[in-house]
Amino acid sequence: MAIERDLLRDRLDRATAHLDPPFAVVDLAALDTNAAALVDLAAGKPVRVASKSVRSHDLLTRVLRRPGWRGVLAFTLPEAIRLVRAEVSDDVVVAYPTADRAALAELAGDPELAAAVTLMVDDPAQLDLVDAVRAPGQRPELRVCLDLDASWRPLRGVHVGVRRSPVHSATAAGAFAATVAGRRGFRLVGVMAYEAQIAGLGDAPPGQALRGTAIRAVQRRSYRELLARRGAAVDAVREHADLEFVNGGGTGSLAATSADPAVTEVTAGSGLYGPTLFDAYRAWRPTPAAFFACAVVRRPAPGVATVLGGGWVASGPAERSRLPQPWLPAGLRLVGTEGAGEVQTPLTGAEADRLRVGDRVWFRHAKAGELCERVNELHLVDGEAVVAAVPTYRGAGWAFL
Template identity: 55%
Template sequence: MSAATDGPAGGPTTAAARNRLWGRLNTAVATYDEPLATPTMVVDLDAFDANAADLARRAGGTPIRVASKSLRVPALISRALAAPGFQGVLGFTLAEALWLVEQGISDDVVVAYPTVDRAALERLVSSPHAASRVTLMVDSVEHLDMIDSVRSSLAVPVRVAIDVDAGLQVAGRHLGPKRSPLLAPSSVIALARTIVARDGFRLVGVMTYEGQVAGLADEVPGQRARSFAVRRVKALSVGQLQQRRAEIAAGLRELTELEFWNAGGSGSLETSSADPTVTEVTAGSGLLVPGLFDHYRAFAPRPSAYFAVPVTRRPAAGMVTVHGGGLSASGAAGADRLPVPWAPAGLALTPLEGAGEVQTPLTGEATDRLRIGDLVWFRHAKSGELFEHTPTCYLVEGERIVEAAPTYRGHGLAF
């Protein structure tokens, strides 16, 4: 059975669909002719491709830059780039960007965060080829100084983009990711003026990531009041940010011509792409749909990434213990950062032990059907972080593993 039959209309998160998934993934693992890594991590390519198509639909023709942080498997980055509507990579370190260029995976990589990696900067400024394909993020003159400190000449111009704070300002408070110090349009224009006047640099882009829109679930079961408040924040943010972007863009047009204006994420493609200032949007988590992306009004979840660990014990009636499982996500500690036991349906973590490093007890009605050695499939709470825990990601089509794809770790890389 193909995952394509379990699309949004068919209820990909229903118990029946999760149990079908359990059988399908177990079959794929059982029929693979080589030993598998533990925990066993897979990506369902049927769901991955369907998610890519849905992201492109939601972007409405605006090019989507692939967020490599949310994938961390080169084969998946390449697969996304080959999908209609996708163009370029948003990387998370300069060393990663250089590697992606060197490997021919992308010739257009924007590094999403400022870098102080002197070794990587030295490689960049000594390579006209790499410098023409990688864009660095800056939000202060100190970032320019850092780049200049590693070069002996200005022969190789460095492409830079300005990271602008895209948070919501309301009642004297800031709501949104704590990223750039550049909030007021005047401060953005002042830095742009410095970049344009400074030898050895080319100002080519702007990024405004509205994390309070893109990264917050807004239709969470049992949290009606909070979900309403999140939707209100999103609506206010969209209107305020569109006005601020337009003001900044008008000032920048007097200084230079930009190549791109990047915005948004998987949870905000519609509103980000609708802003006339924005020329490209970013998505990554929406390709794998981790646990934190289940409760959005904007799209129906179609999970594609899973990890499996075997049942090793039956300590009591109505309980099994699996080996490992404690792959928690980054961010503020809480239950939503824990992995979700997904297939078969009808399993839950215990409140006392949660997800453990070496073993995880599970309760629920599905424990009655599990035997020693059976696999339980989990979903990670966040995208990409899962693959820091394995050298290999197995790519599945239908009931068959079609590729054992090295992750960054599998390539011996830790970005």
């Protein structure tokens, strides 16, 4: 492993010798390997790409050109509209409900957009908001998807997973589907159930064997419960709607979710870049494909090398797992009292004394697409050369959240 990382460092250094840090790269060979592996894990079911984990028009297009990938799961309605207008996809599901009135007005005013974008809903108030923007008789029929809560509630007051939709039971799902069916101007075309406690939680956290055992036990029981409940909910919804898709999963649960007979498609995105959070998974670990480089600018003491910047911290609970990790050269670590800083990041470890001012340290981000909020472009590396520089959302002037 150490030899492979040394070879990767040499290759990235040679490919980007003409660039000044900080900058970010995507190794195309690793990206394509991950994309193919995710399709294999999906076992014949189409994979919808999660745009928030990629955040680059060019790379989304590259992935969607590959066999097995179909459609986009966007994170905001304005983003979905941009992706359709940019011809990235004509099948974009918005993963979260929206209250963006201007974007809703744009969607409701364009029949082509309305045919390509699917809104996420889980509350009649969201339908009311759409009607207040433009009444049903004054707009094309809008496509909507029901967000079914996939969290596990083994006991009263116990909630395992993220807090998303209020629609949890099959009965509630059927009742909501009936509500949508009775409303003019809407068509229920899909159901989504994202099992975050399985897909988004590593089951082998480093150095925490007991916690890993507990997580795996919870995930097994949660999966069995969801398998039955999701199937029943889909059946209940189909009594009121002609569903086009049932979506589930994420990179961390692709194989398990695709095995659910109720699911017709799965979603993945983070596995394309292979961020550090996915080092804590046993079932499949993507090949690291996205990196950012920072330059050593000072040597404050023996055994310490300090790079400029580096504090590109990921969202989520404020804990060490959200910090970027120095990856190349191997053997570096963050300083516990400082972590990754906005303007400088001191590093220690066996390799620190070998670093000189001007040398590069390659980091991996904790979460996939959030890296793209820090840079205007991604340098695409093929072998030992940068073959292109493509804009991130930020570089294209796209700011959504």
